[in-house]
Amino acid sequence: MTTFNKIKNALLLTTITTLAGCTTVADMAGYDTATLNTDAAKNYSQVVSSANSQGAVDNTSATAIRVKRVFNRMKPYAVSANTTGVPFDWQVTVIRSPELNAWAMPGGKMAFYTGIVEKLKLTDAEIAAIMGHEMTHALSEHSKKDAGQKILTGLALQLGGAAIQQKTGLNDEALGLISDYGLDKPFSRSQESQADAGGLRLMAQAGYNPESAVSVWEKMEAANGRSNTLVTLMSTHPNSGQRIAKIQALLPEVMPVYKAAAKAPTSTTTGVTTRTIKRK
Numbered sequence: 001m002t003t004f005n006k007i008k009n010a011l012l013l014t015t016i017t018t019l020a021g022c023t024t025v026a027d028m029a030g031y032d033t034a035t036l037n038t039d040a041a042k043n044y045s046q047v048v049s050s051a052n053s054q055g056a057v058d059n060t061s062a063t064a065i066r067v068k069r070v071f072n073r074m075k076p077y078a079v080s081a082n083t084t085g086v087p088f089d090w091q092v093t094v095i096r097s098p099e100l101n102a103w104a105m106p107g108g109k110m111a112f113y114t115g116i117v118e119k120l121k122l123t124d125a126e127i128a129a130i131m132g133h134e135m136t137h138a139l140s141e142h143s144k145k146d147a148g149q150k151i152l153t154g155l156a157l158q159l160g161g162a163a164i165q166q167k168t169g170l171n172d173e174a175l176g177l178i179s180d181y182g183l184d185k186p187f188s189r190s191q192e193s194q195a196d197a198g199g200l201r202l203m204a205q206a207g208y209n210p211e212s213a214v215s216v217w218e219k220m221e222a223a224n225g226r227s228n229t230l231v232t233l234m235s236t237h238p239n240s241g242q243r244i245a246k247i248q249a250l251l252p253e254v255m256p257v258y259k260a261a262a263k264a265p266t267s268t269t270t271g272v273t274t275r276t277i278k279r280k
Contacts, residue, residue: 033086036144037107041089044109048093056096058114064094067112070127070208077205078108078135081198088138092131100223104134106143120219125203125212132199132206133213139198142191193246200250204258211255213247 051057058064071092082088088108098115110131117127137143200210221240 033084033106033141033144036141037086037088040105040107040109040143044091044105047111051093051095058094058096061094061096061114063114063117066124067094067117067127067131068092070124070131071110071112074128074131074135074202074206074208077202078139081135081139081202084139084141100220102130102134104138106138106141108135108138110134110138120216120223122216122219123212125208126216126219128203128206128208129199129210129213129216132202133195134199135202136195136198137191140191140194142195192243196243196247197250200247200254201257204254205261207258207261207264210247210251210258214244217244217247 048057071090075090078090079088086107090108090110092110092112095111095113097113098119099113100116100119101113102111102116104110112127112131116122116130120126122130196213200213203213204210217240221244224240
């Protein structure tokens with residue numbers, strides 16, 4: 001049976017809009033966790049090698065040292081939060097670039113750009129907010145779920161496109177916009193909200209004040225300089241105002257976690273709390 005037929009049959013058994021369904025379809029198409037992590041590790045190695053050849057990998061600046069200190073403090077909690085069944089080889093590379101960016105690949109391969117730390121004048125806790133957000137993207141396997149969503153979206157349009165065109169008169173270009181803004185975008189907004197929530201918990205467990213996540217997005221909003229209704233509607237990310245409101249609503253849940261972590265003894269060499277980390 002071809003991959004296409006397997007996916008087509010899966011559509012009859014699963015609900016397109018569920019995250020679990022997207023994951024199942026992605027697995028069937030070869031996007032399983034182990035494969036994605038392995039491929040990501042190879043790509044990450046190439047990215048780091050390329051950056052290193054251009055002198056863009058930063059291992060020595062005060063910014064790089066701070067980012068890695070925060071990463072090392074949060075890593076044990078990310079390891080504990082991994083429920084994928086596949087161990088992650090967590091790693092962060094600091095890239096010397098003015099860009100306001102940070103990202104995580106499947107399997108825990110991360111990059112942090114000096115620009116986001118230096119231009120926004122981030123505190124360690126604000127670095128932790130971004131770090132936790134990106135860690136949660138990896139832990140939640142959003143790359144795999146996104147792959148499954150794209151497969152399902154493409155197949156749904158392929159199976160129903162002719163009927164839609166006949167009834168509505170929409171051409172292929174218009175159907176492409178439906179695919180982009182009608183199906184993919186809300187799913188991505190959901191991922192972003194999940195990453196925000198998971199990031200708050202990770203930073204709280206590591207002893208960083210979750211309230212700093214609010215100031216991160218206030219700084220991002222100020223750096224962006226404007227709020228456009230159309231951009232907000234079409235964006236894959238919630239706008240800063242929506243994001244801040246959701247984060248503030250979650251603070252009562254995670255502040256007790258932070259306060260407990262803040263009271264725990266901390267290693268003077270690693271910055272990691274010495275209390276027992278319970279695996280899920």
